[in-house]
Amino acid sequence: MAQKGQSVLTEPLHDYLAALNKCLGRFRTGNLAAIVLSFVFSWWLYVPMHELFHALGCIIGGGEVSRLEISTMYGADFLKGFFPFIESGSKYAGRLSGFNTHGSDLTYLLTDFSPYILTIFFGVPLLKSVSSGNSSPLMNSFKFGISMPVAYAPFISVTGDFYEMGSIIVSRVAALLMPSVGPERWRSDDLFKLIEQLFVPNNVHWVADSIVVLASFLLGIVLVFTVYWAGTVWTGFTTGITNRIRG
Numbered sequence: 001m002a003q004k005g006q007s008v009l010t011e012p013l014h015d016y017l018a019a020l021n022k023c024l025g026r027f028r029t030g031n032l033a034a035i036v037l038s039f040v041f042s043w044w045l046y047v048p049m050h051e052l053f054h055a056l057g058c059i060i061g062g063g064e065v066s067r068l069e070i071s072t073m074y075g076a077d078f079l080k081g082f083f084p085f086i087e088s089g090s091k092y093a094g095r096l097s098g099f100n101t102h103g104s105d106l107t108y109l110l111t112d113f114s115p116y117i118l119t120i121f122f123g124v125p126l127l128k129s130v131s132s133g134n135s136s137p138l139m140n141s142f143k144f145g146i147s148m149p150v151a152y153a154p155f156i157s158v159t160g161d162f163y164e165m166g167s168i169i170v171s172r173v174a175a176l177l178m179p180s181v182g183p184e185r186w187r188s189d190d191l192f193k194l195i196e197q198l199f200v201p202n203n204v205h206w207v208a209d210s211i212v213v214l215a216s217f218l219l220g221i222v223l224v225f226t227v228y229w230a231g232t233v234w235t236g237f238t239t240g241i242t243n244r245i246r247g
Contacts, residue, residue, distance in 0.1 A: 008229050012152070015124075015127055016148075016152075019127055019128075021131075022130050024141075031137050031138055031140075034141035034142050035145040036145065037145065038142045038144075039148055040145075042148070042150065046118075046153070047074045048075055048076070050153065051095070051115075052068070052079075052083070054111055054112070054114060055068050055099070055111075057110045057111045057114025058096070058111040062101075063101045063102060063104070063108075065096065067085055067087055067099075068086045068087065068096050069087050069092065069097050071088075071093050072088050072089060076089070095189070108168050112164050112165045113165060115153070116153065118153075119153050119227055119228070119231055120230045120234055121231075121234060122147075123148075123149075123231065124147075124151050124235060125235040125238065126143055126146065127143075127148070128232070130143050130144045151228075154223075158220055158221060160189050162221070162223050162224050163189070163191045163216055163217055164187060165223055166215070166217060166223060167186050167187045169216075169219060170219060171185070171186040171187055174208065174212045178208060185198075185209075194213070
């Protein structure tokens with residue numbers, strides 16, 4: 001649950017500001033450098049891990065993975081030696097471009113959602129530990145930098161994975177109302193690219209497209225905050241267990 005005095009909507013910003021104040025309340029160049037360096041390192045590790053969790057979610061859900069594109073700067077050439085479906089090079093930092101859910105929306109959702117398990121069980125708890133713990137400012141700075149890419153990944157992906165999760169649900173309902181139009185029409189992990197494809201001259205479904213895309217985007221936003229809230233709940237649960245053990 002949200003901290004006392006905080007709502008689910010404001011808690012992500014509150015956590016960021018509280019952690020930043022704990023690290024830089026008394027400004028030191030070394031602490032700022034620790035935040036920046038640990039953030040860059042965490043981002044570099046998280047990007048390929050994020051994509052591998054997509055693949056893992058698909059496989060666990062009963063699907064198949066044939067192509068996972070990762071930019072060379074994130075170690076694609078090294079990872080290819082362990083995962084044969086990885087291809088080096090992509091216009092995205094990483095993208096699961098070849099997978100088969102065998103028509104299962106649940107497998108599709110699991111594929112999209114799997115990387116955000118890290119947000120719930122690692123990113124949010126680590127971020128919150130900065131403001132609630134007793135570590136030194138320098139150690140807090142390292143924790144803050146490491147936590148940010150993972151804790152705030154859902155917000156970064158609001159027009160990507162979270163739009164796609166929303167669209168899987170909304171498009172399934174829309175397809176029941178419009179049997180002649182397949183749900184795949186509205187599904188994408190790139191909202192802006194989808195808009196370019198849908199909203200062209202002579203689009204006979206522009207009203208339905210507008211409603212479904214907007215509803216999918218709004219549902220995606222709800223899911224973003226739900227994931228962060230789940231991380232808050234997990235943090236409270238583990239903190240309670242730890243306090244009971246120490247008590």
